Amino acid sequence: MDTQNIKQRFGIIGNSPLLNRAIDIASQVAPTDMSVLITGESGSGKEVFSHIIHQMSVRKHGAFIAVNCGAIPEGTIDSELFGHEKGSFTGAHEARKGYFEVANSGTIFLDEVAELPLGTQARLLRILESGEYLRVGSSKVQKTDVRIIAATNVDVYNRVKNGKFREDLYYRLNTVPLRIPALHERKEDVFLLFRKFSADFSDKYRSPGIQLEPDAVQILTNYSWPGNVRQLKNIAEQICVLEKDRNVTGQALLGYIPNETGSNLPMTINSQSKEDFTERDILYKVLFDMKKDMVELKKLVAEIIQHGGNTASVLADNPQYINQLYRDVELPAGHEHAFTIQQPNSNNSSNNDYFAQDVEEVEESLSLIDKESDLIKKALKKHKGKRKFAAQELGISERTLYRKIKELSL
Ligand SMILES: Nc1ncnc2c1ncn2[C@@H]1O[C@H](COP(=O)(O)OP(=O)(O)OP(=O)(O)O)[C@@H](O)[C@H]1O
Numbered sequence: 001m002d003t004q005n006i007k008q009r010f011g012i013i014g015n016s017p018l019l020n021r022a023i024d025i026a027s028q029v030a031p032t033d034m035s036v037l038i039t040g041e042s043g044s045g046k047e048v049f050s051h052i053i054h055q056m057s058v059r060k061h062g063a064f065i066a067v068n069c070g071a072i073p074e075g076t077i078d079s080e081l082f083g084h085e086k087g088s089f090t091g092a093h094e095a096r097k098g099y100f101e102v103a104n105s106g107t108i109f110l111d112e113v114a115e116l117p118l119g120t121q122a123r124l125l126r127i128l129e130s131g132e133y134l135r136v137g138s139s140k141v142q143k144t145d146v147r148i149i150a151a152t153n154v155d156v157y158n159r160v161k162n163g164k165f166r167e168d169l170y171y172r173l174n175t176v177p178l179r180i181p182a183l184h185e186r187k188e189d190v191f192l193l194f195r196k197f198s199a200d201f202s203d204k205y206r207s208p209g210i211q212l213e214p215d216a217v218q219i220l221t222n223y224s225w226p227g228n229v230r231q232l233k234n235i236a237e238q239i240c241v242l243e244k245d246r247n248v249t250g251q252a253l254l255g256y257i258p259n260e261t262g263s264n265l266p267m268t269i270n271s272q273s274k275e276d277f278t279e280r281d282i283l284y285k286v287l288f289d290m291k292k293d294m295v296e297l298k299k300l301v302a303e304i305i306q307h308g309g310n311t312a313s314v315l316a317d318n319p320q321y322i323n324q325l326y327r328d329v330e331l332p333a334g335h336e337h338a339f340t341i342q343q344p345n346s347n348n349s350s351n352n353d354y355f356a357q358d359v360e361e362v363e364e365s366l367s368l369i370d371k372e373s374d375l376i377k378k379a380l381k382k383h384k385g386k387r388k389f390a391a392q393e394l395g396i397s398e399r400t401l402y403r404k405i406k407e408l409s410l
């Protein structure tokens with residue numbers, strides 16, 4: 001079968017030399033029984049290629065089982081792959097066949113193979129070398145005849161160097177390496193893929209076809225596509241469903257493509273697709289806030305260390321820390337006034353137990369509450385009694401400010 005036929009049969013779109021080369025290798029290696037290690041970025045088409053190899057092999061009438069090694073917990077992966085005997089571990093009420101038994105005379109696709117635990121790697125190597133394996137909890141050697149196709153989007157050899165992946169297994173799996181090019185390496189295919197996907201989705205959703213204006217084609221082609229074909233497919237689907245104007249301009253397209261300048265944060269998406277991103281936005285926001293807090297805490301700790309553990313003097317010099325400390329801390333009822341800064345006993349200070357000292361060895365104390373009411377008064381004065389702005393300045397919510405005003409009888 002020539003490359004063109006293979007593309008047609010498996011729905012592969014693209015005409016770049018790198019893609020054609022990958023198809024050639026797949027079709028040449030398919031009829032042999034060699035193990036293949038497919039590498040390529042996430043969403044580049046590794047699984048598609050595993051199907052090509054199985055379907056073009058003599059095993060095509062046998063089973064094809066795809067296993068995502070990264071998704072199976074370490075405690076159960078051996079039993080899933082190799083089966084187990086009844087009673088071999090708590091909860092093993094029945095004996096169970098493993099994938100290697102079920103896929104006998106077929107193909108197993110081990111996706112994210114780099115995630116396999118070392119113990120499982122040893123069992124896998126034995127199957128590759130002799131076809132032999134043991135069910136978990138059994139000492140009876142079983143035989144199976146399975147072709148292994150593995151895939152990874154990380155550099156497995158790097159794992160070998162770090163002792164996380166067996167070198168012998170690496171060479172055994174990698175008998176034939178098959179590298180699937182990333183989408184940014186085959187820019188000429190981007191528009192072809194988009195056209196095909198948008199036509200398919202227009203059919204599926206019975207919506208009018210999508211046309212890209214020339215500037216939109218430019219943007220589409222030059223984007224880096226970190227999520228590769230899968231990402232392109234998702235974006236084509238979003239546009240098909242959401243875009244009212246079926247003639248898509250560059251400006252409209254930009255609303256669907258994450259912003260490449262700066263961080264990998266999702267860009268502001270146009271209003272229609274906003275819902276898809278709010279959850280992620282919130283997560284990012286929470287993570288950033290956490291990071292900010294960590295940085296502030298580190299700064300505070302560093303200052304305290306610099307001041308020989310004198311927390312009180314650091315906080316007195318840097319009242320902003322007091323706000324930050326208080327911002328998210330809801331003290332239990334009745335303990336609102338128990339938050340005091342304690343001066344460590346200087347006779348006793350060693351350099352690495354500031355916190356123990358802060359808590360236990362008190363000589364002199366300075367009430368945070370006093371500082372706090374001072375700051376609140378100042379903030380209210382500065383903002384002429386406008387609570388909203390005072391709260392903003394203090395870094396607390398308006399509700400918290402209101403509560404504190406009542407508590408402190410200001
Ligand atoms: N050349 C191609 N032509 C058409 N569709 C493709 C092509 N390559 C990949 N796809 C489609 O892109 C999507 C992602 O492909 P696939 O699942 O094979 O990627 P993957 O490399 O296994 O990703 P991951 O690393 O995340 O598991 C699938 O829907 C697949 O059908």
Ligand SMILES: [Mg+2]
Binds near residue numbers: 046047111
């Ligand atoms: Mg995959």
